[in-house]
Amino acid sequence: MVDGNRQAVDSIDRRTTIKIVGAASTAALTGLAGCSAIGGGESDWERSIGVTTSLTGPVSEWGQQIDEISGTSEQIINEEMDPDLSGISVDDTAGSIEEARSLIQGLIEDGVPALTGTLNSHVVLGIKERIEDEGVPHIAPVAGAPEITDENSEYSFRLVGSNEQVSIGALQFLESKDISNLAVLTGDYAYGRSVANALQEHASDYGITIDDTFLVPHPENDNFQPELNQIDTDTTEALFFPYPSGSGVSLINQAHELGLPDELLMMGDLFYASTGLRPALGENLENVYHWGADLSTPLSQRLQESIDGTLSAPHVIGFDCNYALASAMNEADSLEPSEIASALRDLNLDGANGFNINFGEHGHNEGFQMVVNNWVMEDGELQSQNEFISDPIPSQ
Incomplete structure (x- = not known):
């Protein structure tokens, strides 16, 4: 939808x-x-x-x-x-x-x-x-x-x-987790639409079906419960939310209020790699997968x-x-x-x-690989740990 x-x-x-x-x-x-x-x-x-x-x-x-x-x-x-x-x-x-x-x-x-x-x-x-x-x-x-x-x-x-390269990398990661049905929730602006379109275009290459794509007004919207309530956890296995800025904090907290992290694999974009989220989200950040870096x-x-x-x-x-x-x-x-x-x-x-x-002729990084990290609790502190590194993803 x-x-x-x-x-x-x-x-x-x-x-x-x-x-x-x-x-x-x-x-x-x-x-x-x-x-x-x-x-x-x-x-x-x-x-x-x-x-x-x-x-x-x-x-x-x-x-x-x-x-x-x-x-x-x-x-x-x-x-x-x-x-x-x-x-x-x-x-x-x-x-x-x-x-x-x-x-x-x-x-x-x-x-x-x-x-x-x-x-x-x-x-x-x-x-x-x-x-x-x-x-x-x-x-x-x-x-x-x-x-x-x-x-x-x-x-x-x-x-x-590019948005297409990172979307392909995200799909490769989700495939490695045996995800077959994905919901996408993102902002209705250029970045969100671009990622949503790329995911929809390439999902079938990785055995993944996307039944629900929610585009919400950005940046004025801070209430995601209408969209989150529509996710059918009987069929949907993961929620991908390339949703940046402070609204991402509200999104995760509201997902927890509805108990979705207990039912779904939760994955965000690079915004969710920031250590600045730890004070804002606390334990709600645990097990939020995100594009990251090999530390x-x-x-x-x-x-x-x-x-x-x-x-x-x-x-x-x-x-x-x-x-x-x-x-x-x-x-x-x-x-x-x-x-x-x-x-x-x-x-x-x-x-x-x-x-x-390894920049190509027109400035693409042809050596790009998707790095996915996960927030895990270690020694009482949330740490972003490497979970997955894709094969090189050439520019499309």
Whole structure:
């Protein structure tokens, strides 16, 4: 059953903060003409990375964790690569396309040759034209809209798979759990519809039937009981809810009120990988499967040792974007953005996340694998533990 026809309306409280990580000062990132490039000679570009992300507003929990890992990223990169980065700048887009465009333009004018951090698909698509026109590479960490990387993409890259790739990965996981009937509950906006359509298109390839797909108004809706009450637990075995932001907390709590987690396998998207959910949900978060990151890789272990608190998927994904850009600078032996972009397309890199970073001709990560984690109670604390890693899922 499909319910709801309203488009999402973004409500954004715009506020901006700027943080320069590591020893670099604002002046060090200004990219004054005459600074030395890697290969010698004169260049207007500085060996630095610009991170524009949501520290406030939509998906700010993710953005804050990407911010948290920036200092550790710089430290590890400088331990492994020579010469050192002069800094990683972290700027707050507050989920605004206009703010993101302005920040990116300022970073480019200041000589920053490589960018990452933008989370929302609508914001990434909103800056894509500027990225391509200015000719500076940008890696979207998690944004899934297929148009982000296409035949017109020369400087746009994507670390995690498209909505279709991650949907196929989710179906592979559900198949491994012997799930044959799935219900989907998501927001009635571009991301939710895209994932729901991809799941419906590919479900039969994995022996799965989707009888119920609920599209609810987003972001204004916070009551999911009408949809949850319609799920037939006699036939439905799992509920997949690619539903982001604070409404996801309400969704899980209301599912518990109805006793659904006792009847269904519960699976969410990357939003549910955030450690920020633990205070809000407590034990209700237990046994919520979610797209995640392999926290057991050698690089993930180094990250865990370098940060206060618990490592989570946003940390790992944020690190991998920085790591890929710095590796491309080294491979290119140049700070010219066009050379960095070319090196990104030739990259074959094992990051922290458990899958290979191998961008195709148009910026897709052809090495992407779906990583699924589960929240389990260990030593009295909820931990996100790896449950499943798919085979590589090529762009469709």
